[in-house]
Amino acid sequence: MDVQKILSAVACVLVFTACSKKSSDSVFSDSTALDSAACMGQAIKNKFIVQWEDGRFTVESGSDADSFKKEFIEPQLQEIRRVEFDRRIQLESTKEYATSSVSDSWGQSMIKTSSAYSQGFYGQGVKVAVVDAYVDVTHPQLAGRIAVNSGEIPNNGIDDDRNGVVDDYYGASFVSVPSSTTSPSPHGSHVAGIIAADSAYGPVNGVAPRAQIIPAQFIANDGGGSLGDAVLALQYAANRGAKVINASWGGAPCVASLRNAFQELERKGILVVVAAGNDGRDIDIYPEFPASFDLSNQITVAASSVSDFMTAWSNSGFNLVHVAAPGEHILSTIPGATSTYMDGTSMAAPFVSGTAAILWSAKPTATPQQIKAAIQQSVDVTSGHEFKVKTRGRINIQKALQVLGQLVP
Template identity: 30%
Template sequence: MDASEIVERLYESPSTLKDVGRRSIFRFLDPDDYDRFLQTLSSRSSSGKRFRDIRTLDLVHAVSCPSDTICLLPSLNGQVYWEEDAPIQLHALPKGAIVSEKGIPWGVRHIQAPRAWSRTTGLRVKVGVIDTGADFGHPDLHHSLERGINLLNRLAPPQDDNGHGTHIAGTIAAANALHGMIGVAPRSTIYPVKAFDHNGTAYVSDIILGIEWCVRHQMDVVNMSFGMKTKSRSLLNAVNHAYHSGVLIVASSGNDGRVGDIDYPAGYPHTIAVGATNRASRIAKFTNRSSSIDIYAPGDRIVSSWLSGKQREMSGTSMATAHVTGAVALLLSHKPELTPAQIKTIVKNSAKPLKNGKALRSAGELNVTRMIKASENA
């Protein structure tokens, strides 16, 4: 089957299958085949043909479209790799109470970020946050946000309609010392990448598009506080592409309390995989843990920014991941020449040993003082 035949199969037609709403990804194993497919699709579209909901994923030479359309395609004789465009879940537990807290939250203080602010505050570091967007009117984030991108509606700003992304952004880079809170890297810049809707729902293809945007716009570090149980080869390819492009991804391990298994993309080797601890520097009961965890950080009852200018207490490996992303921003502001591999090594090797004597782990807890000191020898 050539490119024109594939495009013809994607032509919009009434669906008779039961799995409407589900999506699939097909990835061209030969980049030249993908280019020919795009050229054919473009020519058919310009001739007036209407095609169903197709997303081109240039970063991995793939296309996402409704599963009922994919299922109509015959075998492509090994030219294309198929997989489900699977749903992805945010990694936060049920919402906590709305609170009002000023100053430095316990997690930011616990990892000793304030001790580093005389040397580094995250200045000139670009942080991509692939999430639900951010509250651009929040006083804690007024000086911390750039426009970013709304992948769900390219004509609209990435305004948060869920709250999760705003909470993550606050932990990383809130900068409202007089009337609000301060994040780990208060002079870093957050670029919200809205890939999740108001229900916190997204697909693998949304995340790949988010990673592609972050690579193209030269983010230094990307926060990904979400995951799924199954592997996606397309997402793995996107993560690896970012890593080799100099963009480090920090990802959360999940909140199912599993031992020996964590979610993806945290489970991929070219991310920093994060688990959660509590105030006592013990691994939180809800966190997934395994030897794949690279670092633990505060994730239990974390206060950060919320919608409508409010603050909220939240728990989850999502919150832990934001602390690590902020710490990486401090590190990159201090030593911008560091590669993703060097950063991951420094973060892991400078960790503070945990108190859990019997926990399945090879990682310790994030400590910014130790991290900055370790970077001097990198």
């Protein structure tokens, strides 16, 4: 076979729609194709994630796959790009403390947030979406930091701005999985506080205290959720104008829908900051999703300790984990107008999201790739303290601002 025939064959494999007739079977996938050993999600047999040819995602219901193909996919076949089963996912556990012997803002001091404030950079003008569990928008330290949707009238039961979401004045919830508890999860509020808590109203010092938070909930109170709900929350955050999306969750089944959703965010110029995970494993060898996607608009974050070493429980990887950030004994907001300490890469990721917001407030024209480069090229690497991450280091806002100034004059 000559070279031209080989190239044609490869093209046919990569773009099957150009070489075969489109059918309901060709757009529907029930496989976890990215890495079958790592894809452990539980399929929801009557819910389906639909990606349309224009890039939109919807989550649809049907009695079973065969009926859904016939009744939903076939009549709209030319408008549909891909369909997959929705799948259940579970929020990773974090360790919580009532008290701590370390400084309440040791992480902020270590990454040198004050250097940004002295230059007038607080994350102002930057929207950061918390795609996560419940965010308490009434918390005194968060209430003034929530990005209000001015096109919506609160609590009138009407989709005033016709964006497909009713009453999303303070954000939106996409939770469809029943919860075993009515007590709000503290996770989303804790993440939001690390990013942008206002220290004028309590003890928590947000990294970017003038950034705006877009709550986009998909995780129920008991930590359960679905991949489809996550995709809808990501899409909502993008449509609300988020420049940064914080994804402090892992263990998602690695079906293509989630990767495709991340690629849509990449196309829209949105930076996604992802927690590496808390299993103490190398995700270069044992992939974790979405942490292992490694897209150009993605930063995957490991957790550093108070003594500036990698925590024993943090996931790592010299290729797929990019930087470390404070993730141990982190004080932040939780529902009920109070605060607590938590451990986790879930806490490390919002340190990076807050850093990105500060950098964008300094250079609003920067691209996600430039923000990512500035964060990666400015890490502190200390002899004997190297981290098992791509950059070998822990983030430093002071140096990141200097690097960004060189990348974006």
